[in-house]
């Protein structure tokens with residue numbers, strides 16, 4: 093992410109992932125953790141981007157993004173606004189926190205789906221790109237902050253491996 097920019101993290105697993113990475117100290121980080129809802133991350137990010145002179149990147153999960161997609165319905169989205177959707181095809185957090193995975197109702201928590209952000213991006217005038225591995229991610233990020241149009245990068249991760257990789261990594265840290 094560019095220096096001196098602002099980042100808005102969605103809640104759920106996204107804000108937890110963010111703690112695993114070093115952030116450049118010139119970047120200001122925000123997250124709606126207080127209310128903990130998935131219903132306002134995109135709205136907040138667009139409002140904050142509009143109010144700020146700095147570039148804003150929203151990093152969000154797929155359910156949060158689709159839940160609050162009405163936020164894109166306005167004519168004030170700054171051209172330098174960027175969205176990164178980490179699409180793990182549902183609410184991946186429910187496989188990470190204790191509880192849901194040990195019941196036979198996981199699918200009702202996770203709400204798995206096959207949606208992508210492609211058509212919403214086109215409808216709302218965002219340049220859209222996709223990443224599904226390290227190579228496509230590096231390619232997708234290489235020109236992500238150039239140009240004069242809002243952009244959305246959708247990163248697909250496999251829902252059946254996400255929680256395992258994260259838990260393995262946390263065990264490694266221990």
Ligand SMILES: Cc1ncc(C[n+]2csc(CCOP(=O)(O)OP(=O)(O)O)c2C)c(N)n1
Nearest residue numbers: 104105129130153154155156182183184185
């Ligand atoms: C308005 C609202 N409804 C339901 C929830 C419960 N909830 C917490 S996290 C979550 C799933 C979020 O999924 P996603 O944005 O895809 O992120 P992931 O868990 O995959 O990182 C849900 C439904 C909530 N926080 N707010």
